[in-house]
Amino acid sequence: MIKLIECPRDAMQGLPDFIDTAIKAAYINQLLQVGFDTIDFGSFVSPKAIPQMRDTADVLDLLDLFESKSKLLAIIANTRGAEDALVFEQIDYLGFPLSLSETFQQRNTNKSIQEALQTVEEIQNMAEIKGKTLVTYLSMGFGNPYGDSYSPELVAGFVEKLDGIGIKIISFADTVGSADASLIQELFEVNIQAFPHIEFGAHLHSKPAELELKVKAALKAGCTRFDAALKGYGGCPMANDDLVGNIATESLIKVLEKCSQPFEINKTEFNEAMKIANVVFA
Template identity: 30%
Template sequence: MAVSPNSTQGESRRVHVREVGPRDGFQNEPETVPTAEKIRLIDALGRAGFKRIEVASFVRADVIPQLADGVEVLHGINVPEDVDRMVLVPNSKGLDNALRERAYFEEAAVFVSASQTHNKRNINRTVEETMADVRTMAPRILAEDLKLCAVVATSFGCPFEGKVQMERVLDLAEQFAEAGATEIGFGDTTGMCNPAYASRFFAAALERLPGVEVTAHFHNTRGQGLANAYAALEAGCTSFESSFGELGGCPVPAGSTGNIATEDLVSMFEEMGVDTGLDLGKVIEAAREAQATLGRKLTSHSIVAGPVIWAPSV
């Protein structure tokens, strides 16, 4: 891998990036992206080298109509065989529906908000009710030889309750691990994290969750997403989620803008000498295709600027 002249990294590092735009991104669009376009864009992401893509959600169609075509998308995509396809399951009913399509995905994600208020407004359940259902779902997921992933939303702050205690977040994460989750993601659902806290948090999470893949999921609502990702990396985190084109956000509450742009994250890592295993040019191309599909300018920097190209030394 070519390392830029600005890289100060003495030894090669490798990170894993899951693309979540097809689920987390498209669910927050005001209009529904046509199924054929979703399939085309996911296939483009598959060609960019992603090994993990979140492709669908088994939520009620009347709650998130933008994702009502999840089964059609799963059936229609044609990604390389080494790409793991993830689906999000909000509850046991959603899992029932997902398992009917077991042949079309390899990973299932369950989730809870660390904030009671956000959890109630998001899925109309208390945190305790959600975790009780997780303990019911987990053995069913594992029995299907699926990877069980878990997400703690509002890990870094809640728009309704304010500060969320780190101990509460890590306690929920430990409950997920006890249920059998081998990956746990921590979501900055409305972009309330800062780099100093990200550094402390991920150092603590990695210490508390030995043997678990700890994943950082940052939003760029207040412009600190990439700085938070860098802080998490320096704390030892090597697993990240992001969304091409900086698509996404949280529908609860309004105004919470998108995830960090995958192409911007990959560009930063590659310029630092951190290997992502991705073809940055193809990631940018997929983001530009998403921009054309949506018919509006997206907020990713790399869509405009493209990758950094280093001139030969004179």
């Protein structure tokens, strides 16, 4: 079964105008009715860095989780953020962005890769004590624009280190939309075979015309976990390309149906969520 991870947090976080807390909550509440495996709903990071997410705790208080099977994921960038997130029983997953690029790690979390790896281990221990699961995103997972070293072997080395500290879910993030289908397939095939006990996910950014090829490559390699956002909103500002955004959930669904891949959503509730997305991101 394909796991669909809907990412309103990623879609919203870069918007310059603050979205009212009640509107955020109403949108996420509708997403909770669709049947997504997980909702990446918010983040516990510095409000100076990501002002759009400064109300994550308030949004959480307004969510109706009683009739939803979806799990909640919150992004954190340090142990302080993890401490804040772990207060809430409603949160199932913490997500940490670990970069393969030294330059991007410094820009994104103000840490070196070595410091970030130490933070991952600390947060992993904290999460296990609280019965939560840490999802580690390998950002710049398919290359970077900074000239920092990159290779599939480098990726495998990171996965091995994460495996050593007990990480069970790793998502390869195509942060700037640079990956081609062949590299996507190679990374997933090699790592899924080498680490069968780890769940590997795809957090792909793409131009619309390249989306189907990228998703099919990940599927062919055995990936069963996909991040996406309705209408393809969001993406990394460093891509410097308005056409490179998150994989659009509706487009991902079409590819999965074309490839006869099993997944579960309520189409009626999904259509309602699409209507609200047009208002939220207008």
